Amino acid sequence: MYCHWRIHCFRAPLRRFASQADQDVQLARDWLKTLTSKTIPRNICEVSFSRSSGPGGQNVNKVNSKATLKVPLDALLPLVPRLIHHPLRASRYAAERTQCLIIQSDEERKQSNNVESCFDKLYQLLQSSAKEVIPGETSQAQRNRVQKLQRAQNEGRIKDKKKHSDKKSSRRGSKYDD
Known part of the structure; x- marks a missing residue:
């Protein structure tokens, strides 16, 4: 009884932890489904402009067309699932020093x-980061296949145990049959 109680006490927190992890994964999947480049809140970002570099003639020298998007991680991280942090x-x-994401275009x-290109890059970053850490959903066919394999493995294990038991009992029986 004491041993059973100890096992139950240690398993309960593990179940809660697994349940929390499953909830986090499901929340992240739901968040990823609704994510688009238009759903990223623009008010948490700071946009600045500067002169571009490279070819382009006088336009590059005269016009501040390069966009720099600065997204503070303190403002972004509460909006995304914990798995993606x-x-x-x-x-x-x-940028480690400023604790921001800095995206330029x-x-x-x-x-x-x-500016739109910067937001598209931010969207692609969020999407690729999410797809990297969020596991895909298991199909019903895959679940059925795993259950079938587990049943077959369990039956094989029971068969092996029975065979081993018969072998042991046959040794015991022959010892006393004089």
């Missing part, structure tokens, strides 16, 4: 297009 902090856009001649 680490990949975002480790991304190539993360100077591919277009217009400021507005470059």
Whole structure:
């Protein structure tokens, strides 16, 4: 009885932990389904403009068309699932000193297009980070297959135990049969 109680006490927190992890994964999946580049809140970001570099003639020298998007991690992380926090902090856009994501774009001649390009890059970063850490859902066919394999493994284990038991009992029986 004492041993059974100890096992039950140690398993209960593990079940709660597994349940919490399952909930986190499901929340992350739901969040990922609703994520688009338009659903990213624009008010948490700071946009600045500067002159582009590279070819482009006088336009590059005169117009501030390069967009820089600065997203504070303190404002972004509460909006995304916990599973994605680490990949975002480790991304190539993360600036450790300022605790921000800094995304730049100077591919277009217009400021507005470059701002949209920055938000598209942020969306792609969020999406790729999420797909990297969120496991896919298991199909019903896969679940059925796993259950069938588990049943077969259990039956094989029971068969082996029975065979071993018969072998042991046959040794015992022959010892006393003189």
